Amino acid sequence: xxxxxxxxASRQAILNAAIELVDEVGYAKLSIEGIASRAGVGKQTxxxxxxxxxxxxxxxxxxxxxxxxxxxxxxxxxxxxDLKLVLRATVDEFNDPRQDRLLRALALEIARDPQLAxxxxxxxxxxxxxxxxxxxxxxxxxxxxxxDVAVELIWSPLAQRWLxxxxxxxxxxxxxxxxxxxxxxxx
Amino acid sequence: xxxxxxxxASRQAILNAAIELVDEVGYAKLSIEGIASRAGVGKQTxxxxxxxxxxxxxxxxxxxxxxxxxxxxxxxxxxxxDLKLVLRATVDEFNDPRQDRLLRALALEIARDPQLAxxxxxxxxxxxxxxxxxxxxxxxxxxxxxxDVAVELIWSPLAQRWLxxxxxxxxxxxxxxxxxxxxxxxx
Amino acid sequence: xxxxxxxxASRQAILNAAIELVDEVGYAKLSIEGIASRAGVGKQTxxxxxxxxxxxxxxxxxxxxxxxxxxxxxxxxxxxxDLKLVLRATVDEFNDPRQDRLLRALALEIARDPQLAxxxxxxxxxxxxxxxxxxxxxxxxxxxxxxDVAVELIWSPLAQRWLxxxxxxxxxxxxxxxxxxxxxxxx
Amino acid sequence: xxxxxxxxASRQAILNAAIELVDEVGYAKLSIEGIASRAGVGKQTxxxxxxxxxxxxxxxxxxxxxxxxxxxxxxxxxxxxDLKLVLRATVDEFNDPRQDRLLRALALEIARDPQLAxxxxxxxxxxxxxxxxxxxxxxxxxxxxxxDVAVELIWSPLAQRWLxxxxxxxxxxxxxxxxxxxxxxxx
DNA sequence: ACGTAAGCGAGACGGTACGTCATGTCTTATA
DNA sequence: TATAAGACATGACGTACCGTCTCGCTTACGT
Numbered sequence: 001x002x003x004x005x006x007x008x009a010s011r012q013a014i015l016n017a018a019i020e021l022v023d024e025v026g027y028a029k030l031s032i033e034g035i036a037s038r039a040g041v042g043k044q045t046x047x048x049x050x051x052x053x054x055x056x057x058x059x060x061x062x063x064x065x066x067x068x069x070x071x072x073x074x075x076x077x078x079x080x081x082d083l084k085l086v087l088r089a090t091v092d093e094f095n096d097p098r099q100d101r102l103l104r105a106l107a108l109e110i111a112r113d114p115q116l117a118x119x120x121x122x123x124x125x126x127x128x129x130x131x132x133x134x135x136x137x138x139x140x141x142x143x144x145x146x147x148d149v150a151v152e153l154i155w156s157p158l159a160q161r162w163l164x165x166x167x168x169x170x171x172x173x174x175x176x177x178x179x180x181x182x183x184x185x186x187x
Numbered sequence: 188x189x190x191x192x193x194x195x196a197s198r199q200a201i202l203n204a205a206i207e208l209v210d211e212v213g214y215a216k217l218s219i220e221g222i223a224s225r226a227g228v229g230k231q232t233x234x235x236x237x238x239x240x241x242x243x244x245x246x247x248x249x250x251x252x253x254x255x256x257x258x259x260x261x262x263x264x265x266x267x268x269d270l271k272l273v274l275r276a277t278v279d280e281f282n283d284p285r286q287d288r289l290l291r292a293l294a295l296e297i298a299r300d301p302q303l304a305x306x307x308x309x310x311x312x313x314x315x316x317x318x319x320x321x322x323x324x325x326x327x328x329x330x331x332x333x334x335d336v337a338v339e340l341i342w343s344p345l346a347q348r349w350l351x352x353x354x355x356x357x358x359x360x361x362x363x364x365x366x367x368x369x370x371x372x373x374x
Numbered sequence: 375x376x377x378x379x380x381x382x383a384s385r386q387a388i389l390n391a392a393i394e395l396v397d398e399v400g401y402a403k404l405s406i407e408g409i410a411s412r413a414g415v416g417k418q419t420x421x422x423x424x425x426x427x428x429x430x431x432x433x434x435x436x437x438x439x440x441x442x443x444x445x446x447x448x449x450x451x452x453x454x455x456d457l458k459l460v461l462r463a464t465v466d467e468f469n470d471p472r473q474d475r476l477l478r479a480l481a482l483e484i485a486r487d488p489q490l491a492x493x494x495x496x497x498x499x500x501x502x503x504x505x506x507x508x509x510x511x512x513x514x515x516x517x518x519x520x521x522d523v524a525v526e527l528i529w530s531p532l533a534q535r536w537l538x539x540x541x542x543x544x545x546x547x548x549x550x551x552x553x554x555x556x557x558x559x560x561x
Numbered sequence: 562x563x564x565x566x567x568x569x570a571s572r573q574a575i576l577n578a579a580i581e582l583v584d585e586v587g588y589a590k591l592s593i594e595g596i597a598s599r600a601g602v603g604k605q606t607x608x609x610x611x612x613x614x615x616x617x618x619x620x621x622x623x624x625x626x627x628x629x630x631x632x633x634x635x636x637x638x639x640x641x642x643d644l645k646l647v648l649r650a651t652v653d654e655f656n657d658p659r660q661d662r663l664l665r666a667l668a669l670e671i672a673r674d675p676q677l678a679x680x681x682x683x684x685x686x687x688x689x690x691x692x693x694x695x696x697x698x699x700x701x702x703x704x705x706x707x708x709d710v711a712v713e714l715i716w717s718p719l720a721q722r723w724l725x726x727x728x729x730x731x732x733x734x735x736x737x738x739x740x741x742x743x744x745x746x747x748x
Numbered sequence: 749a750c751g752t753a754a755g756c757g758a759g760a761c762g763g764t765a766c767g768t769c770a771t772g773t774c775t776t777a778t779a
Numbered sequence: 780t781a782t783a784a785g786a787c788a789t790g791a792c793g794t795a796c797c798g799t800c801t802c803g804c805t806t807a808c809g810t
Contacts, residue, residue: 183370557744
């Protein structure tokens with residue numbers, strides 16, 4: 001199962017090249033040939049190990065994010081404040097052109113390829129989703145609330161607005177948190 | 188400004204071909220050459236009038252959806268019920284493979300191209316967004332609630348889950364509505 | 375039938391590039407990509423008009439040889455002397471590295487591809503063969519002699535020795551002529 | 562000098578595979594990878610012992626033809642009849658598709674590679690050439706005749722016509738013999 | 749009414765990238 | 780130490796589209 005002779009040097013060169021090129025030329029102009037050439041690698045070495053350029057990019061992001069990705073969400077006891085902190089950070093990330101390019105490329109590829117989406121859920125989104133649920137749970141929400149739905153209620157508006165090139169501000173992040181926590185119909 | 192001699196027959200043939208081809212071969216394999224050939228049209232006729240294949244597709248969708256798109260949202264007085272009705276219909280739409288392919292192609296192109304996103308906001312999403320706000324407003328929500336945020340709170344989770352190839356069910360639609368209306372922190 | 379829009383400039387550039395490259399890198403390393411790149415032409419333009427690199431080379435040789443190829447063989451009345459003159463010239467041609475490379479490439483391609491051989495017979499070898507027969511006929515050979523066979527008897531030894539990288543000298547050319555004219559069994 | 566541990570089984574498998582594959586896919590599509598795979602052998606084992614695929618093929622032909630190749634030419638006392646017999650057999654060989662493919666591959670490789678040509682002369686063509694000369698000598702030709710030239714006069718037309726995909730018949734073989742023996746200028 | 753300019757279908761053009769194949773070198777594990 | 784297996788960098792293959800261009804043809808205007 002595990003390849004015997006696979007070159008780790010080539011693998012790293014390919015992942016680096018992919019990330020650099022997405023940043024430099026954008027995802028639309030990212031090509032296998034470009035990655036191979038930048039990485040000093042034969043095209044076949046890419047085709048041997050990855051089924052698509054999306055998969056390469058995914059692996060690249062995965063490879064670079066795993067160490068830091070394990071951190072839990074802040075828990076100061078003030079749910080609203082903690083969520084606003086996190087969502088504002090996300091807003092900043094989306095507003096950083098380099099991050100934007102990389103994340104958008106990834107998101108597009110996932111939206112296009114169900115297999116990649118599955119992999120994404122398993123390896124990146126799933127664990128993060130669990131951490132989000134854990135944070136909500138520790139806030140002691142009413143037990144009738146479905147935490148999966150709650151998480152999506154809070155995080156989707158940001159993602160959606162980002163994908164549609166809408167304006168992303170801290171104020172919007174705050175408003176989402178406030179509205180979600182309070183609900184639309186309250187007395 | 189307005190083209191004098193533009194052939195409406197060619198325009199229609201192109202838009203038809205685009206929609207058919209997205210359905211048949213998927214957006215990734217949609218090509219200008221393919222559209223031109225299917226439509227029995229010279230490539231130049233496409234390049235003359237549209238800047239990108241995304242724009243063609245967008246026009247095609249626009250052209251076909253405008254008549255029906257103008258309808259208002261249901262307003263029976265029961266906000267939760269009305270929203271569930273609408274969201275369930277959206278779920279069904281996303282779950283229909285033909286609709287899925289077309290809408291996904293459109294969404295991807297909008298996510299990729301800010302200009303198209305702008306056009307989308309102006310022509311399709313904006314008006315719909317206004318209708319959604321109007322429905323919420325008629326429900327007499329607390330005045331402190333930002334209706335733009337409220338709309339995104341309700342509609343984003345569906346769109347987001349759809350893009351990520353998550354399971355879309357009526358139950359999920361219902362849960363989103365209930366959770367959003369009630370809020371996470373209630374007594 | 376005749377292409378309306380074919381670019382004569384591209385055609386010439388391709389034929390030139392082919393001839394230059396055969397001379398520079400040899401036929402084995404001649405590639406369509408190389409020709410296209412040297413000619414400043416898209417690969418498709420070559421594939422559009424020629425079925426193989428052999429066909430390109432053939433056309434190139436044809437294009438350059440047609441004007442001069444029409445000349446008749448010398449006829450001084452002395453058959454032996456005339457033939458020796460021509461065969462010695464052929465020997466010189468084969469011994470010139472540039473000519474050798476081009477002609478060998480052509481000969482190999484013809485030996486490999488029956489269709490090309492047919493074309494070769496029609497366009498280049500056939501007319502030349504007729505001129506050779508005409509020269510022999512004017513010498514007043516015995517009427518029982520098959521001129522086609524006679525021509526091959528005289529010209530094949532040179533070609534064969536050349537293909538097999540044997541030594542090609544004027545003496546050999548002379549000996550072939552003498553032996554062929556006199557015959558092996560004479561009194 | 563002699564390899565100590567060379568595997569004779571692999572050698573035979575490689576030569577077999579080469580001959581089979583030339584027959585099946587033709588020389589143009591013959592590849593080292595194909596031979597190795599068909600022979601169940603590592604590519605390196607081929608590269609270790611042969612400099613080119615032409616050399617492999619050459620060895621294969623050599624290996625299979627040496628036993629029978631040693632036979633002398635017929636000598637019934639009637640030179641013309643004996644030569645016709647031999648040349649007709651050659652015609653038949655060239656007209657047999659399996660033989661044609663193999664011999665043509667070999668001839669092309671020899672025409673392309675002077676080193677191989679040298680080897681060919683030493684190992685296959687040289688001995689056969691001597692036998693041809695011996696047969697002519699025994700016929701008591703005039704002493705002024707160069708036997709090397711005489712041999713080429715008789716055998717080249719067949720080979721040349723074959724390479725150029727001309728029609729090869731027994732009649733042609735007979736005509737070549739008659740014309741060569743009689744000579745073009747006779748009384 | 750008629751020439752002229754536009755839009756049109758067709759498709760050639762110089763390019764880029766695709767995904768595949770074979771090259772010849774190399775490394776690993778087996779016998 | 781030769782071998783079977785196969786990864787590797789390289790480079791060519793033949794195909795698909797890109798976006799631009801040039802061809803004749805048709806069609807509608809403006810004189």
